[in-house]
Amino acid sequence: MKIYSHENQMLHHPQSYFSRGKMREPQEKPERLTELLKAPEALDLKVTTAKDIGIAPILAVHDLGYVDFLKNAYSEWIAVDEDMGKEVQTTIYMPHSNDGLGILAKAAKYQADGSAPIGEHSWTSIYWSAQTALNAADVLLNDDGGQNNIQVCLTRPAGHHARKNAAGGFCYLNNAAIIAQHLxxxxxxxxxxDTDMHHGQGIQEIFYDRNDVLYTSVHGSPINFYPVVAGHEHERGEGDGYGYNVNFPMPHGVDESEFFQFVDKAIETVKLFNPDVIVHVLGFDVYKDDPQAKCAVSTQGFKTLAQKLKALDKPVIVLVEGGYCIEKLNENLQAFISGFTAEKIINNK
Incomplete structure (x- = not known):
């Protein structure tokens, strides 16, 4: 097992979070990564510092104008000759019929909701989150001996809500899509x-018409729950991609056994596809005490989840994304890692 991270991911520190008609306390905090890093230390596992793979794999997925916005928005924001606040944040959402003339127009074009503000150091963390994920993909590209079957990337900010040209849901660059394309x-x-509590509409959108990348997601029903406009069972893909997008929306309030019933269905879909590599978007926000949870997975449930992935006997890259019960992230990640390192393997039905 190899584990990756980078200290620059700590620099992104959102101060604002506008959701459902009110300002809320940001949940995607640097302390999340601090807690996650305690898990490999407790298990005496090395964390490899990610190296720079470059911008090209990012631009293979995301529009150049959007990436330029993420990189330069803050400097443009503070250059405006009035008090604009400490972060790039908009209440105007106009992705179309928008020429992007001025930083407010660019924010309206490229920020899809009120949960993805951009501060002074956000781009640095966003970039190194993607590079952390890319390090695992790069190892597989250069590994001829099959020695790197399990890799875990401690990434923040997360990525699965990021669209080709829009930030939202705490996400800016779509790490899962970037490494899938790179692979x-x-x-x-x-x-x-994807087993995050929320549907990864960004991944779905990017690969919706393709049959070389299967996207399957277990998540809470999006009815009145983020991302609200995507993640339904009838969304199956289009064109060549029809049938290669498979959603398993869970009714809100399911218990752990019901959660795994949906996971087992997703795993059966993956087995039928028979991929060369599996990318797992792991959300600890399915944990029973998480403020975002609409289901009730226990700490030991994460060990079971890892065992099910291991039983697929494929190279797996894990992207640790959601999870906002900060005091439990260390314990939950330890349980998940132990599922990969334990001798006993759960056979998927």
Whole structure:
């Protein structure tokens, strides 16, 4: 097992979070990564500092204008000759019929909701979050001996809500999509299995018309729950991609056994696809005490989840994304990692 992170991911520190008609306390805090890093230390596992793979894999997925916005928005924001606040944040959402003339127009074009503000150091963390994920993909591209079957990336900010040209849901660059596309240089078929509490509408959108990348997601029903406009069962893909987008929206309030019933269905879909590599978007926000949870997974449930992924006997890259019960992130990640390192393997039905 290899584990990756980078200290620059700590620099992004959101101060604002506008959701459902009110300002709320930001939940995507640097302290999340501090707690996650305690898990490999407790298990005596090395954390590899990510190296710079470059911007090209990012631009293979995201629009150049959008990436330029993420990189330069803050400097443009503070250059305006009036008090604009400490972060790039908009209450105007106009992705179309918008020429992007001025930083407010650019924010209206590229920020999809009120949960993805951009501060002074946000781009640095956003960039290194993507690079952390890319390090795992790069290892697989250069590994001829099959020695790196399990890799875990401690990434923040997360990525699965980020669209090709829009930030939202605490996400800016879509790490899962970026590494899936990067892996296609060598591997024919990539499966993304997403078990975050929220549907990854960004991943769905990016690969919706493709059959070389399977996206399957287990998440809370999006009815009156983020992302609210995507993640329904009838969304199956289009064109060549029809059937390669498979959603398993859970009714709100399911228990752990019901959660795993949905996970098992997703795993069966992945097995049928028979991918070369699996990318797992892991959300600890399915934990029973998480403020975002609409289900009730226990700490030991994360060990079970890892065992199910291990039983697929494929290279797996894990992206640790959601999870906002900060005091439990260390314990929950330890349980998840132990599922990969334990001798006993759960056989998926």
């Amino acid at each position: 296609r240089q060598k591997f024919q078929k990539i499966a993304i299995i």
